[in-house]
Amino acid sequence: xxxxxxxxxxxxxxxxxxxxxxxxxxxxxxxxxxxxxxxxxxxxxxxxxxxxxxxxxxxxxxxxxxxxxxxxxxxxxxxxxxxxxxxxxxx
Amino acid sequence: xxxxxxxxxxxxxxxxxxxxxxxxxxxxxxxxxxxxxxxxxxxxxxxxxxxxxxxxxxxxxxxxxxxxxxxxxxxxxxxxxxxxxxxxxxxxxxxxxxxxxxxxxxxxxxxxxxxxxxxxxxxxxxxxxxxxxxxxxxxxxxxxxxxxxxxxxxxxxxxxxxxxxxxxxxxxxxxxxxxxxxxxxxxxxxxxxxxxxxxxxxxxxxxxxxxxxxxxxxxxxxxxxxxxxxxxxx
Numbered sequence: 001x002x003x004x005x006x007x008x009x010x011x012x013x014x015x016x017x018x019x020x021x022x023x024x025x026x027x028x029x030x031x032x033x034x035x036x037x038x039x040x041x042x043x044x045x046x047x048x049x050x051x052x053x054x055x056x057x058x059x060x061x062x063x064x065x066x067x068x069x070x071x072x073x074x075x076x077x078x079x080x081x082x083x084x085x086x087x088x089x090x091x
Numbered sequence: 092x093x094x095x096x097x098x099x100x101x102x103x104x105x106x107x108x109x110x111x112x113x114x115x116x117x118x119x120x121x122x123x124x125x126x127x128x129x130x131x132x133x134x135x136x137x138x139x140x141x142x143x144x145x146x147x148x149x150x151x152x153x154x155x156x157x158x159x160x161x162x163x164x165x166x167x168x169x170x171x172x173x174x175x176x177x178x179x180x181x182x183x184x185x186x187x188x189x190x191x192x193x194x195x196x197x198x199x200x201x202x203x204x205x206x207x208x209x210x211x212x213x214x215x216x217x218x219x220x221x222x223x224x225x226x227x228x229x230x231x232x233x234x235x236x237x238x239x240x241x242x243x244x245x246x247x248x249x250x251x252x253x254x255x256x257x258x259x260x261x262x263x264x265x266x267x268x269x270x271x272x273x274x275x276x277x278x279x280x281x282x283x284x285x286x287x288x289x290x291x292x293x294x295x296x297x298x299x300x301x302x303x304x305x306x307x308x309x310x311x312x313x314x315x316x317x318x319x320x321x322x323x324x325x
Contacts, residue, residue, distance in 0.1 A: 008131040081319030082127040088266040090258030091136045
């Protein structure tokens with residue numbers, strides 16, 4: 001059984017999923033990519049918007065997209081460094 | 092009387108420079124480990140790693156300060172008839188050196204023990220306090236047998252190396268390999284340090300190998316940061 005993800009890890013996974021989709025993703029896709037339930041996604045998205053890590057837009061076709069911001073990219077970079085640090089040192 | 096100087100005279104001061112490089116590398120890694128801890132307060136491992144590297148850096152600071160005082164070479168001139176002779180001698184205070192060396196040894200063993208306990212987590216908390224106490228007591232007795240200190244550090248490093256080796260095998264990660272090689276080189280330097288009484292030049296070799304170990308550690312750590320950034324860009 002894998003390790004339980006911390007809050008920071010979940011945020012990192014979410015931002016990484018957005019980044020992999022070239023910076024924008026539909027909320028449903030994000031939910032599956034980041035392995036979250038609907039309620040969890042809602043809670044985390046609120047936090048990410050509040051922290052200005054992501055923003056949301058609505059297209060004329062009424063599709064909602066989540067976009068990663070510069071601040072979110074910077075956080076993602078730090079998180080990736082931290083994950084690499086963890087892998088290399090073997091914690 | 093306890094022998095205070097292991098270095099050959101031509102090497103005085105150069106070992107201080109080597110230790111300063113080690114301090115900078117250790118402080119650099121400690122700073123980043125603490126930054127990662129600030130990012131994810133749930134992971135105590137980062138804080139422990141930061142503290143262990145800080146302790147090692149402080150131990151080198153103590154060594155540098157002690158050696159700096161020890162190597163305060165004084166120049167004297169003596170006139171014999173019409174000729175003037177100039178010679179140098181080393182001025183040192185035994186008590187200051189003994190205290191500085193004790194601090195250096197204690198902090199080094201505590202630093203590596205903390206690193207060891209990071210990899211071997213299943214230890215009872217009371218056991219850890221007992222270990223810290225025994226380390227303190229045993230460090231005191233390294234006066235009569237200095238090589239025991241290097242032997243202790245060598246064994247701690249062997250245990251750490253085993254875990255790093257397992258990690259390398261499992262992850263096949265390139266920075267992890269560099270970290271393994273760096274710790275192996277530092278362990279090797281401890282072997283050389285054990286025999287410095289036999290041959291003065293071995294001290295130079297040991298310091299050189301230690302410097303190489305810390306440089307590899309720096310390269311390995313820079314690779315960790317580079318690979319982290321690369322993942323985001325890809």
